[in-house]
Amino acid sequence: MIKNDYKFYILYILFSGVRGDSCNRVSYIRRRICAFKGSSVDIICTYNGYNHVTSKFWFSPERSRQWQNPSQAEDLSKDSQYSGRVQVFETETGRSTLRITDLRETDSAQYHFKFITRAFEWRSSLPGTTLTVTDPDLQVQVIWSSVGPKLVCHSSCLPPGRSFVWYKNETKNPEEISHVYSGYIGPADSYSCAIEGYDRYRTFPVYVPKVPLVLMSNTGDIMKETSVSLTCSSDANPAAKYSWYKNHKLLSAGPQLVFISIQYSDSGDYYCAAKNELGKTVSEHILINVKYGPRLTNISVSPSVEIVEGILVTLTCSSDANPAANYTWYKDNRTLLQGPEGIYHFAPISSTDKGMYHCKSENPYRQINSTSLFLDVHCKWK
Template identity: 50%
Template sequence: MKCLSSCRLPDRSSYIWYKNGQVIRSQTSSSYSVYLNRADSFSCAVKGHEDFPSLPVYAPKVPSVSLSPSGEIKEGSSVTLTCSSDANPAAKYAWYKRTYQHYEFISEGRQLVFSSIQSSDSGYYYCTAENTLRKTTSESIFIDVTYAPKLPSVSVSPSGEIIEGSSVTLTCSSDANPPAKYTWYKKNVNPDLQPLSKEPQLVFSSIQSSDSGEYYCTAENQLGKRTSEYIFIDVKCE
């Protein structure tokens, strides 16, 4: 660190250095080298002009991260993360995302703005604040993006020919946050009647020829509802 003055000073001027507001009596030169702890601040003054000390310089404090708007974050909404740290000289900020123990640089700047946040943006974020003295890192903040179910997919097990009397399972799956609730229906059967199942799986423990037909499922959470394509079950008699 170097103590500078905009005024013309006499040759061989002496300086006073302060650490956390206390005089460092062993230092009288214009320069001072020291290992800087995160909590330390330093200032200086020209000897004889102690009433006009410099502003203290210090490393960035541990940054805080705020989220706007607070509360539930829905896919497609605008979300802003803000990083704040007290520092002199002023800190420069950078944003990172933590994925599978790796740290991905996202952007520089005090704010990280998602104009239309997506489900893929879910994850842990943190920021760094850095000046000429040190870099400090914030705690991570978790972004949990909620979204309506994607188009459900339907699978049948076992695959291949379905023989009467065998066990057959239809499975409905959809990516959703919060997780979806599932309902099974058979085509051409009044959906207002009791559905076939309200579980992800529709199980036929001993399937019959009368069970032949087209089936579909729905996936629903509080953000929306999607309906799968039909799957055709053709039961063969032995």
């Protein structure tokens, strides 16, 4: 490994023309620079000519096809593609700065500095400074750790000499300049970041999901065997993942809960949860009460043995319904009694009560008659 390093050093000397402190050489302050579209950048080099420098300029080998003589580098400040956007200046002897403003993606290239003395022309083939111009791709990454969420301001491009800026609830936090947010991350707060000097490229804020909103496909009563869907949505960044609960038990994952043919057994208390890497919130509870009309109306008699006048007899009408049914009793098609209980008492029964009985059950959605029952009352022997 030492031998390879030594060989590279010898090659560097040969290509750069190093001959001591007074030798001809160009050194670039940064080999690689990344910058945002629309911004400006300074590309800096230092140079030394052991004789008087008669000419110096910046150029880009990538533009060689546009040169009048491709074998001869041309001054970048005279290139029409950079017209009005290039400035070259020296703040001290032997230090040149190329400033490019209003950067475009087509400016992504390698930039070299060239100088000519009375006896020497710098023609080094060693790399210059490579500039990459890109759209800002800043984003706040949320990483979960054993102590909770961690926020990282990530960008594939970091302009030189810049630190990061963090915002909490739209207010800049001057103490946070690292790419990792070090403060407490509150569940009710939002966080965003930018690169110093490029506030217009600030990221969208990240935050815990807001209280989810639940929308139901049905606006009126929910009838048995109809189709019903519940949709959960929440404002969140990163995007939320959803789950559904019935009576506090996990049902399913996903933003939508669908009943193709809802049953009475599906009645219950429902809510959804929205969760991202920063936290979790739940919606308001929704009570689903599946309605249906009466069905299977039945009559029973007690006692069920031979009925003799003078004893206590009860007729009972029952039906499955939601809401609960009201009942009407009939004897030989004559109305006897109406009420929610469905019970008709004979106290005591007499021979005149002999006849044909039936009941009707009804709620707002349906009414249905039972089958008829003949009640035979026998005389009591003395």
